[in-house]
Amino acid sequence: MSDERSLYKLLKITFDEKGSDLHLKVGKAPAIRVDGNIHHLEGFRFNKHDFQKIIEVMLTPEQEELFLQNRELDFAYSLEGVCRFRVNLYMDLNGAGAVFRVIPYRVMNFDEIGMPAAARKLIEQPNGLILITGPTGAGKTSTMASYLNYVNQNANRHVVTIEDPIEYQFEDQKSFFNQRQVGVDCLGFYEGLLTVLRQDPDIVVVGEMREPETIALTLNAAETGKLVLATLHTSSAVSTAERIVNVFPESRHHQILLQLSMVLRGVISQTLVPRIDGGRVAAFEVLINTSAVRSLIADGKIHMLPSYLETGTEYGMTTMEMSLAQLVKDRVIKKEDALAVAPNPVALKKILLEPPM
Numbered sequence: 001m002s003d004e005r006s007l008y009k010l011l012k013i014t015f016d017e018k019g020s021d022l023h024l025k026v027g028k029a030p031a032i033r034v035d036g037n038i039h040h041l042e043g044f045r046f047n048k049h050d051f052q053k054i055i056e057v058m059l060t061p062e063q064e065e066l067f068l069q070n071r072e073l074d075f076a077y078s079l080e081g082v083c084r085f086r087v088n089l090y091m092d093l094n095g096a097g098a099v100f101r102v103i104p105y106r107v108m109n110f111d112e113i114g115m116p117a118a119a120r121k122l123i124e125q126p127n128g129l130i131l132i133t134g135p136t137g138a139g140k141t142s143t144m145a146s147y148l149n150y151v152n153q154n155a156n157r158h159v160v161t162i163e164d165p166i167e168y169q170f171e172d173q174k175s176f177f178n179q180r181q182v183g184v185d186c187l188g189f190y191e192g193l194l195t196v197l198r199q200d201p202d203i204v205v206v207g208e209m210r211e212p213e214t215i216a217l218t219l220n221a222a223e224t225g226k227l228v229l230a231t232l233h234t235s236s237a238v239s240t241a242e243r244i245v246n247v248f249p250e251s252r253h254h255q256i257l258l259q260l261s262m263v264l265r266g267v268i269s270q271t272l273v274p275r276i277d278g279g280r281v282a283a284f285e286v287l288i289n290t291s292a293v294r295s296l297i298a299d300g301k302i303h304m305l306p307s308y309l310e311t312g313t314e315y316g317m318t319t320m321e322m323s324l325a326q327l328v329k330d331r332v333i334k335k336e337d338a339l340a341v342a343p344n345p346v347a348l349k350k351i352l353l354e355p356p357m
Contacts, residue, residue: 006044007054011079011100013041018279020102020137022085026051026095035274036137051096055089066183076103076165076181086141086167103167107149108142115146116323118316119268119286123147128265129222133234138271139282140231141167144205147229151175151203161205162192182207193217197224206230212247219256222263236320236343237267237287237309241302253300261297264289269320271341273333281332283341285320288312320344325351 010030014022019032026048030041046054055064058077067073072090077100079085085100110120122130130147132140145168151157157175164182171177178199186192189206190213196204209215209230222228234240241260248256269285287293287309296304309319324338325348335352342348 006046006050007057008079010041010044011085012082014100015079015082015102022100022102023097024051024054024100025092025097028094035278035280036272048095054098055096058087058089074165074183076167084167084169086165103141107145107168110146110150113139113143113146114282114284115143115268116284116286116316116318118288118318119266119284120150121316122266122268122288123150123227125227125265127222127225127227129219129260129263130227130229130265131232131240131267132229132270133232133236133240133267134270135233135235140270143268143270143282144229144231148177148203148205152177157202158200159203159205160196160199160201161207162186162189162196163205163207164189189214190217193221197221197226201226204228208232209244215244215247216256219259219263223259228263234269235271236269237285238302238305240267240269241297241305245300245302257300258298261289261294264294264297271320273324273327273341274337275332276334281327283320283323283327283333283338284318285309285323286316286318288315288317290315319347321348321351324348328352 010022014032017032017034019034021033023031024046026046030044031038032041059067063073063075067089075087077085077087083105084103086103088099090097132143134140148159148170151159152170152173152175155174159175159177161179162182163179166179166181180186180192182188189210193214194217204221204226206218206228209218209232218228218230232240232243234243244260245253245256266289267287270282272280273283275281290312293308296308309317321342321344324342327333328335328338339345339348
């Protein structure tokens with residue numbers, strides 16, 4: 001079997017088995033991640049020569065040159081008629097390795113994701129900043145795609161995305177999309193954001209806020225009357241606010257807190273938990289920037305946000321523990337799996353012990 005055919009077969013197995021990732025490395029059996037667990041696939045082995053052939057199949061000459069220079073590369077790869085993959089190609093002790101993250105062609109809707117009502121309404125805001133956060137593999141990309149799909153089906157908007165790489169591709173429906181890939185269509189997130197306001201956007205999507213300069217430009221874009229959606233690798237609403245502020249020197253903290261308090265519309269933090277009946281389900285923490293929350297952020301009292309999350313149910317707010325507890329009570333997930341991912345297991349146990357209203 002040719003190397004190209006072997007790669008196709010492995011990617012197809014990953015998709016058919018409902019895997020989230022395929023791991024390849026020189027001299028080792030491939031592995032796929034299904035429902036969070038790694039499973040080895042015996043019967044396949046790639047030596048250095050085989051892997052070089054796979055690289056040649058996937059990459060353009062320009063991408064090959066970049067990989068040789070940087071020793072790693074992020075890009076998207078399509079399996080025609082099946083799905084797309086976000087790929088990280090890298091070097092390690094054994095030689096080359098690659099991780100393929102499955103990106104289905106079909107975008108899940110709000111109901112399929114299980115997104116809370118208050119989080120759904122955020123996309124109807126005319127301006128400001130919506131943050132989607134969570135650890136790697138928490139489903140942030142799917143949540144972002146569901147928002148953009150909703151806009152595409154229901155609103156006449158110009159959407160500009162800056163991604164690394166482009167994952168879900170959108171065909172224009174009611175909205176008009178321009179999707180820009182870092183390293184191909186713009187040099188970086190910062191460089192893409194520098195000129196995005198000249199492109200007459202209604203909605204700007206920042207694939208990931210990393211450096212202080214990118215975060216500052218994202219906040220500035222949200223101040224100009226645009227609706228900005230961005231992702232961060234943080235585990236809660238509180239850690240999200242702290243992360244944004246702490247990437248800047250202390251002399252700028254007051255300015256950033258004030259700016260964040262004015263532009264923020266909401267924070268959606270999420271994680272994936274194994275379902276009792278197989279597969280995984282998302283649990284959500286939702287922070288809505290009410291006037292009280294805005295005052296806390298502006299005054300730098302971020303440590304007080306958890307208590308407002310707990311008491312803000314009338315605004316649609318929910319803590320991660322509340323979301324996990326509901327999934328346990330609905331017999332969607334096991335109690336032990338909920339406790340394993342809960343930021344505050346003690347709080348979760350307390351909620352589970354409370355009698356129903």
